């Protein structure tokens with residue numbers, strides 16, 4: 001797997017309406033780093049802010065200068081994870097009074113001030129209209145943004161370029177995630193701008209691939225249980241045999257999310273074991 005691509009360009013202009021500045025935070029979970037997108041013909045709207053890496057602001061300034069922009073008009077966030085929201089303070093230190101909005105939902109410790117943005121609102125910029133789409137599953141507060149003029153979708157961490165996403169067992173929810181993917185499938189989307197990795201041109205095929213991938217994982221979890229692999233570590237060992245060990249911890253979160261969904265569906269039972277992983281069995 002080559003999700004971390006060190007050759008990935010630090011800035012790009014994938015369309016006349018969309019620019020991209022990399023958050024400079026590469027890693028196992030972030031690939032080349034977080035993509036932050038500038039959307040609009042002038043005074044662009046910034047989607048996400050990266051993790052707060054010091055070199056990000058100078059890179060942003062240089063890119064804005066190249067495009068003849070003075071500063072972002074405002075910031076909208078996809079979700080609360082640090083690699084998306086962590087750059088808010090440094091951007092505000094550079095661009096005074098910069099307005100920031102996200103869907104406020106079970107949040108604490110947000111940068112202040114912050115505006116609440118909801119599904120059904122409309123974000124308008126110079127020649128662009130962004131429609132926030134509530135897409136919980138990876139995070140309960142997650143918004144994707146539909147760019148009407150391009151029939152394109154900024155998917156945040158719901159769909160990634162070059163990897164599948166993690167469904168954290170705490171704030172994530174696999175049933176919500178599947179519903180979110182099906183909702184995206186109902187939109188007329190041609191192109192996907194993911195928060196990590198390259199632009200995805202065949203959006204409907206990619207969304208279907210993500211749905212199929214989760215259904216495959218669910219079958220694999222049920223098969224593992226049927227074969228007597230009763231703990232999450234044992235299941236991860238088999239199902240993620242081809243995946244680097246360093247990714248087994250997030251994989252365990254996704255397996256747990258699958259098990260929680262299956263439990264809710266009445267298909268598996270959990271027995272909590274003291275000081276050891278829970279034992280799971282088919283119901």
Ligand SMILES: [Zn+2]
Pocket residue numbers: 079081138139157
């Ligand atoms: Zn995330």
